Amino acid sequence: MATMTIKDIARICGVSISTVSRAINNDPAINEKTRERIMQVVREFNYIPNNSARNLKMAESNTVALIVKGINNPFFQGMFPYFQKELVAAGCDYFLHTISGSADEVYVAEEIAKEKRLKGIILLGGTMDYPDVVLKRIHVPLVLCSVAGFGVNDPNGGSHVSSVSIDDEKEAHKVVSYLCDRGHRQIAMLTGVRGDTNVGMMRLRGYRRALEENGIAYDEDLVAFMDEKNQEYTEANGYQMMTRLLKGRKKFTAVFVIADRMAIGAYKAIYDAGLRIPDDISVVGFDGIELTRYMEPSMTTVIQPVQKMTESSVRLLMDQINGSTERKHLLYEAELHERDSVLDLNAVFPKAELLHA
Numbered sequence: 001m002a003t004m005t006i007k008d009i010a011r012i013c014g015v016s017i018s019t020v021s022r023a024i025n026n027d028p029a030i031n032e033k034t035r036e037r038i039m040q041v042v043r044e045f046n047y048i049p050n051n052s053a054r055n056l057k058m059a060e061s062n063t064v065a066l067i068v069k070g071i072n073n074p075f076f077q078g079m080f081p082y083f084q085k086e087l088v089a090a091g092c093d094y095f096l097h098t099i100s101g102s103a104d105e106v107y108v109a110e111e112i113a114k115e116k117r118l119k120g121i122i123l124l125g126g127t128m129d130y131p132d133v134v135l136k137r138i139h140v141p142l143v144l145c146s147v148a149g150f151g152v153n154d155p156n157g158g159s160h161v162s163s164v165s166i167d168d169e170k171e172a173h174k175v176v177s178y179l180c181d182r183g184h185r186q187i188a189m190l191t192g193v194r195g196d197t198n199v200g201m202m203r204l205r206g207y208r209r210a211l212e213e214n215g216i217a218y219d220e221d222l223v224a225f226m227d228e229k230n231q232e233y234t235e236a237n238g239y240q241m242m243t244r245l246l247k248g249r250k251k252f253t254a255v256f257v258i259a260d261r262m263a264i265g266a267y268k269a270i271y272d273a274g275l276r277i278p279d280d281i282s283v284v285g286f287d288g289i290e291l292t293r294y295m296e297p298s299m300t301t302v303i304q305p306v307q308k309m310t311e312s313s314v315r316l317l318m319d320q321i322n323g324s325t326e327r328k329h330l331l332y333e334a335e336l337h338e339r340d341s342v343l344d345l346n347a348v349f350p351k352a353e354l355l356h357a
Contacts (some may be wrong), residue, residue, distance in 0.1 A: 001081045004047045013038050064094045064317065065132025069105050069125035073233065074261065075287040075304070076124055076146075082310035085207070090318050092119060106135065113140050120317045123147060127198040129187050131292035135160040141320030145313040146304070148199045162316040163329045164309050168199050171334045172206025172256070175284050178336055179254045180214040183345030184282065186252040187211070188222040190241045190262055191233055200226065203258045203286070215354035233258075246273050253345065254282040260289045260301055267295065288337060297340035305332045 010017045015034065022030045023038040034265060037253035041047070050145070064087055068076055080096070087094045099108050105126045113121065120141035127148045135142065144163040179187050189207050192200020208218050224241035245255070246269060263285035270281055276281055277297055285292055288303030312330050 004045045005049075005169065008044075009038065009041055009047055012041050023092040023117075060076065061119050062092050063116070063118055064092045064096055065093050065103065065109075065112055065116065065118050065121045067097045067099065067109055067112065067121060067123045069099050069103065069123075070233070073125070073259075073287075074289040074291065075306075076261075078289065079306050079310050080126065082307050086311055086314035088133050088219065089116050090314060103216075106138070109142065112137050113138050119322055122313050123318060127196075141317055143313050143317045143320070145309060148202055158326065162320065162327045164312045164316065165331060166304055169206040169209070171286070171336075172203035172258070173210045174206075174334075174336055175256050175286070175302060176207050176210035177214070179256065179282065179284065179342065180210065180216070182282075182342060183349065185216055186250070186254070187216070188224070188245050188250075188252040188255040190224045190238060190245075190257040190266060192226050192258065193228050194225040198232075200258060203256075205254060219250065221248055222252055234263050235261055235265035235268075238262030239269045240265075240270035242266035243273075246270070246275075252281070254284070254342070257283065257285050259290050260285040260287040261300070262297070263299060263313035264291070264295070267299075278341050282342040284336075284342060288335075293339070295341075299341045300339045301334045301337055303337045305334065308332055 006020050010020045012331060013020065013034075015038065019030065019034065024042065066080075066083055070076055083094070097108070097112060099105060105123055107137045108121055109121050112118070118140045120143070121138065122143050122145055124145045125147065136159075142161045144161055144165070146165055147163060148165075148168060164333070176187060188208075189204065191204050191207075192230060193199050195201075204223070207223075211218055224245050226241065238259075238261065242255070242263070242265065242340055245252070255266060257266050263283055266283060267277060270277055272284070275281055277343055283299060285299050285301040288301050288306075292299040292301045309332060312332075316328060316330075
């Protein structure tokens with residue numbers, strides 16, 4: 001038989017030339033049965049497309065998907081310009097795909113990888129307790145950025161992906177130790193839902209460990225858990241949780257809030273209760289969003305190294321795209337940035353007799 005052409009394949013299969021082209025180029029929109037029939041004929045006649053670089057022009061993609069869990073989080077929003085800069089410098093286009101807090105991020109990543117021609121995926125936010133066998137279903141290079149616990153709980157795991165994060169437990173321990181060093185003994189906390197596997201759990205562990213090391217008994221009455229029906233790190237949630245603590249029977253001199261947005265709501269709840277920051281209650285947030293600098297008083301918070309984390313995420317993704325089989329899990333140190341929202345009780349009560357009574 002003469003050299004097979006794409007027109008011959010179309011005629012044998014009873015479809016259009018464009019349909020054959022789409023099947024060869026693995027277009028996800030084409031009917032699966034149609035695709036298989038076409039590919040069977042392609043294999044049978046050992047068809048090799050002419051000018052394959054042109055006919056398969058869509059097979060080579062420069063697009064990276066940035067999947068974000070928690071689009072309204074100012075911390076993540078502050079990372080977008082850095083991601084854009086680094087991906088453009090790497091010669092990549094990118095698109096932003098946002099998902100809700102209750103969505104299954106791995107399922108979403110898997111579906112997007114099937115539907116679109118991607119060079120890779122960066123998954124931003126959420127949690128990750130999926131086994132490697134599940135992650136391997138995502139057949140494009142994948143990097144996890146700021147995903148709770150990944151690379152911390154199991155440093156030897158995750159052979160299919162690389163990750164960039166902070167150690168949430170360690171950083172929370174740093175916050176509570178800081179408060180203890182300043183004479184606080186009754187320290188409350190606003191955290192995630194009870195029993196979650198997200199940042200709330202990691203930071204609660206750090207809180208409890210710091211209390212224990214400072215000889216302070218853990219008191220669940222001083223911990224406000226998020227409502228399971230509203231698992232969002234919002235100002236409204238922070239306000240409600242703080243109000244609940246203030247109406248409780250336990251008194252406290254400081255509160256550690258696991259997200260700056262929630263801490264903003266906590267500020268208002270404290271003021272609405274007729275109390276002052278830091279004179280009556282000291283407040284420490286987490287994330288280091290820009291707004292905390294301009295609050296009254298300016299908020300002490302944990303600042304994550306956003307630029308380093310985004311640069312490393314893109315670099316690790318490019319390493320995978322360029323054929324590296326090594327997977328790395330990078331942990332960065334955050335910075336506890338002191339401002340004006342914490343009162344040093346040691347300066348007010350040198351021996352803290354009243355607080356320890």
